[in-house]
Amino acid sequence: MAILHRIFSRRTLAYVTGGTAAVLGGGYWYLNSGPAYPVPTKTTRRPPPPWSPPSRAEMLKELKASGKVTTFKSGSPPSEDQEFDLLIVGGGATGAGCAVDAASRGLRVALVERDDFGAGTSSKSTKLVHGGVRYLQKAVFELDYEQYKLVNEALHERRIFLQTAPYLSNMLPIMLPIYKYWQVPYYWAGCKMYDILAGKENMETSYLMTKGKALETFPMLKSNGLVGALVYYDGQHNDSRMNIALVMTAVKLGAVVTNYCEVTQLHKDGQGKLNGARVKDNLTGEEWNVRAKGIINATGPFTDSLLTLDNPAHQPIVQPSSGIHITLPNYYSPRKMGLLDPATSDGRVIFFLPWQGNTIAGTTDTPARVTRDPQASEDDIRWVLEEVRSYLSPDIKVRRGDVLSAWSGLRPLVRNPGAEKTEGLVRNHMIHVSESGLLTIAGGKWTTYRAMAEETIDQAVKTFGLDGRVKSGCVTDTVRLVGSDAWSRNMFIGLIQTYGLETEVAKHLSDNYGDRAWTVCSLAEPTGERWPLHGRRLISSYPFIDAEVRYAVRHEYALTAIDVLARRTRLSFLNATAAFEALPTVVDIMADELGWSYRERRRQIKAAVKFLGTMGLPATLMVEDNHPEPIPKGWMERVERGVWRAGKSALVLVGLTKEKADRLDAFGPGRSMFEGGELAALRHTFATRTTKNGDGVEKVGTEEILELLKDVPGYSEVSKKELDYVLDEAGFKDGRVNFDEFIEICGNLKEVSFTPSSVTNRMTIPVEKSGGGV
Ligand SMILES: Cc1cc2nc3c(=O)[nH]c(=O)nc-3n(C[C@H](O)[C@H](O)[C@H](O)COP(=O)(O)OP(=O)(O)OC[C@H]3O[C@@H](n4cnc5c(N)ncnc54)[C@H](O)[C@@H]3O)c2cc1C
Ligand SMILES: *[C@@H]1O[C@H](CO)[C@@H](O)[C@H](O)[C@H]1NC(C)=O
Numbered sequence: 001m002a003i004l005h006r007i008f009s010r011r012t013l014a015y016v017t018g019g020t021a022a023v024l025g026g027g028y029w030y031l032n033s034g035p036a037y038p039v040p041t042k043t044t045r046r047p048p049p050p051w052s053p054p055s056r057a058e059m060l061k062e063l064k065a066s067g068k069v070t071t072f073k074s075g076s077p078p079s080e081d082q083e084f085d086l087l088i089v090g091g092g093a094t095g096a097g098c099a100v101d102a103a104s105r106g107l108r109v110a111l112v113e114r115d116d117f118g119a120g121t122s123s124k125s126t127k128l129v130h131g132g133v134r135y136l137q138k139a140v141f142e143l144d145y146e147q148y149k150l151v152n153e154a155l156h157e158r159r160i161f162l163q164t165a166p167y168l169s170n171m172l173p174i175m176l177p178i179y180k181y182w183q184v185p186y187y188w189a190g191c192k193m194y195d196i197l198a199g200k201e202n203m204e205t206s207y208l209m210t211k212g213k214a215l216e217t218f219p220m221l222k223s224n225g226l227v228g229a230l231v232y233y234d235g236q237h238n239d240s241r242m243n244i245a246l247v248m249t250a251v252k253l254g255a256v257v258t259n260y261c262e263v264t265q266l267h268k269d270g271q272g273k274l275n276g277a278r279v280k281d282n283l284t285g286e287e288w289n290v291r292a293k294g295i296i297n298a299t300g301p302f303t304d305s306l307l308t309l310d311n312p313a314h315q316p317i318v319q320p321s322s323g324i325h326i327t328l329p330n331y332y333s334p335r336k337m338g339l340l341d342p343a344t345s346d347g348r349v350i351f352f353l354p355w356q357g358n359t360i361a362g363t364t365d366t367p368a369r370v371t372r373d374p375q376a377s378e379d380d381i382r383w384v385l386e387e388v389r390s391y392l393s394p395d396i397k398v399r400r401g402d403v404l405s406a407w408s409g410l411r412p413l414v415r416n417p418g419a420e421k422t423e424g425l426v427r428n429h430m431i432h433v434s435e436s437g438l439l440t441i442a443g444g445k446w447t448t449y450r451a452m453a454e455e456t457i458d459q460a461v462k463t464f465g466l467d468g469r470v471k472s473g474c475v476t477d478t479v480r481l482v483g484s485d486a487w488s489r490n491m492f493i494g495l496i497q498t499y500g501l502e503t504e505v506a507k508h509l510s511d512n513y514g515d516r517a518w519t520v521c522s523l524a525e526p527t528g529e530r531w532p533l534h535g536r537r538l539i540s541s542y543p544f545i546d547a548e549v550r551y552a553v554r555h556e557y558a559l560t561a562i563d564v565l566a567r568r569t570r571l572s573f574l575n576a577t578a579a580f581e582a583l584p585t586v587v588d589i590m591a592d593e594l595g596w597s598y599r600e601r602r603r604q605i606k607a608a609v610k611f612l613g614t615m616g617l618p619a620t621l622m623v624e625d626n627h628p629e630p631i632p633k634g635w636m637e638r639v640e641r642g643v644w645r646a647g648k649s650a651l652v653l654v655g656l657t658k659e660k661a662d663r664l665d666a667f668g669p670g671r672s673m674f675e676g677g678e679l680a681a682l683r684h685t686f687a688t689r690t691t692k693n694g695d696g697v698e699k700v701g702t703e704e705i706l707e708l709l710k711d712v713p714g715y716s717e718v719s720k721k722e723l724d725y726v727l728d729e730a731g732f733k734d735g736r737v738n739f740d741e742f743i744e745i746c747g748n749l750k751e752v753s754f755t756p757s758s759v760t761n762r763m764t765i766p767v768e769k770s771g772g773g774v
């Protein structure tokens, strides 16, 4: 009785009730604590209201109109509304972000980009939306308040990023492999700090994994010496699609934007203040003036040349460094888990991330010179491969031939011109107003583009006296980008039901265009087959379809084949060879839209192949004879092509040029491709040198191979260095090889492009100076 009494006493009841409430409350909090994907604001089962942006011609007209009024006619003052409030130079992440911000405040904005939108660094980033775990180490363990603020701001921006562009970004778990026991508490504490800092902006909490679990989720990882792993969460996005989405959002808000228009001169008024610029259309060569109350230079790594235009005595403020990325086939990483080592032997970061179905691997922070088309050198590519190999299980041979695409991005590391020289580089972005009133914004990172834009436009309003012109303060943390409103994760089902697309294609469209995917689909021509009803693929292995090309031209200002292959779709970043194969189709559709002549199509193909060469297209495809030919339209062009071909054969006949080699068609053992006759030549050479082994198999010594290949056409240039590299890669260190192995070696030699390489001095840039990237 007494016991029962005790059990049901008020006190116990109070404890039990309190405990239950706490558990329920905690459980409720836990269940709701995860990141909630923002809900769509409109129905996602039907297409949103159609919207067509103004054409490039209309944009140009408006730009020109602003300059005309500089000449006073019949004494009337220049009309106010023709002049722009702001002219933004540069259409990368920073420029586009500023345009969205300014336009959403009600300013009249023009943005000019000399290449394509995002053609600079903004399409060549690592594609992470991150707070920077790497900087955290400094913040926490060295109590560096500046670093702490940086991480905190980035984490805040990360959440806004995922909300304003939900279809272009997603969460990605990233694994930090741990090879030493003492690192476990260190990394764990670091990641927990990251979670705590993120607070309610966190995505998912980080967790520790045992060695066994780590190998289960990432079987390709080297198990030798592995102690465990830590998993934390960051965001990932499609960078150049994001860039285009920003540009289109600015257009929707009323900004005037053009690509392929370069600012060639800055104009000053009587008091030496900037009041306009001279702009040159790169397609026609035409030049005109644009008037604006203020000019913002958002030219990224090219900032210095703009500042020099403004003041010839100016000291460089940008110290560029480059980051190299390579794309590998998807079997090198799990589909939904990245890998990152924040501290390699030489202090750089190496990462390994799934992206659009393939894997991107790379490193950051190699000092570089500013060039317009930075290229990943052969040495850089091999260095990344070397690093990657050291993380993977020894039974995996990552080969040079696996590299599907490679690129290099320039990172503008900013030096503060005001600071003493010795103070070095500023860590984040910098806003600088020159004497003549040129507002420069440089540095920062993709993740914080919005915060940078907010700060820049705040400054612009102050500097250029635009207080009377703005309608509101900054609202970009709630402005959702074009394509977001009527998008949901399940929108692709509606697309399939309406248009009869393949599932993979529908998902791809929904993830890249958001609710604009409806418009893309409306441009698709029926395939004429039973299934799919719409959506003819540009190339069978990737879900990019014909309608995307039309959409890119009509709705996203794509003007060259490269725009479509590299930035509207991401094919050239995923697989340069696939982009090469899709090229004739892309050019054909664009010709339809833009009215290109046969000659123009040829020119486009040539330029695109050259570009793909910088993205790691195999050297054999770069040869002019292997370029694809445009598809002729109508009889005029057939005649033209006939004449052109006849001329070529005539040259062959009289012996001035050689017959075009057969296309690469004969397959060797394995996956190497050989030209007709090549295999026979190799077999012949092989036979001349072999000696029978004890077991009756014909073999040659590896040391003889170089000699042997000297006589084979196409292989005479192979150097010992290349051969050693290939032998090493394939695991033939020494000894003798049989015919199949010999052919494998020859095949690999073909994949390693024979570029002369210079050994660069690998210098490292310390974390706190590494600017934007990972
Ligand atoms: C390797 C690497 C990896 C990175 N990874 C990440 C990452 O994972 N996450 C992240 O948040 N950030 C990352 N960053 C940082 C991020 O990519 C950059 O901070 C951002 O893209 C910079 O954008 P921007 O607009 O300033 O420069 P850019 O994109 O280079 O844009 C400048 C534009 O100005 C144009 N221009 C130049 N001169 C003129 C002229 N006279 N007239 C008209 N136009 C002109 C150029 O053509 C160019 O398009 C990375 C950077 C690098 C280099
Ligand atoms: C456009 O720019 C390219 C690259 O800078 C240049 O080679 C070309 O001449 C320019 N075209 C015109 C018409 O100015």
Ligand SMILES: *[C@@H]1O[C@H](CO)[C@@H](O)[C@H](O)[C@H]1NC(C)=O
Pocket (backbone or CB within 6 Å): 328, 329, 330, 404, 539, 541, 575, 577, 578, 581
């Ligand atoms: C890359 O594209 C080429 C050409 O379409 C294709 O043969 C190859 O299989 C692709 N590679 C991968 C890994 O998808």
Ligand SMILES: CC(=O)N[C@H]1CO[C@H](CO)[C@@H](O)[C@@H]1O
Pocket (backbone or CB within 6 Å): 167, 168, 169, 170, 236, 237, 238, 355, 356, 357, 507, 508, 511, 512
């Ligand atoms: C971060 C990222 O890669 N986002 C999306 C980009 O597009 C592909 C499809 O093409 C999606 O799978 C990704 O989620």
Ligand SMILES: CC(=O)N[C@H]1CO[C@H](CO)[C@@H](O)[C@@H]1O
Pocket (backbone or CB within 6 Å): 089, 263, 264, 265, 266, 277, 278, 299, 302, 303, 305, 306, 307, 309, 310
């Ligand atoms: C208006 C102006 O001076 N534009 C400059 C911007 O920066 C680039 C740097 O490459 C210069 O070429 C432009 O002339």
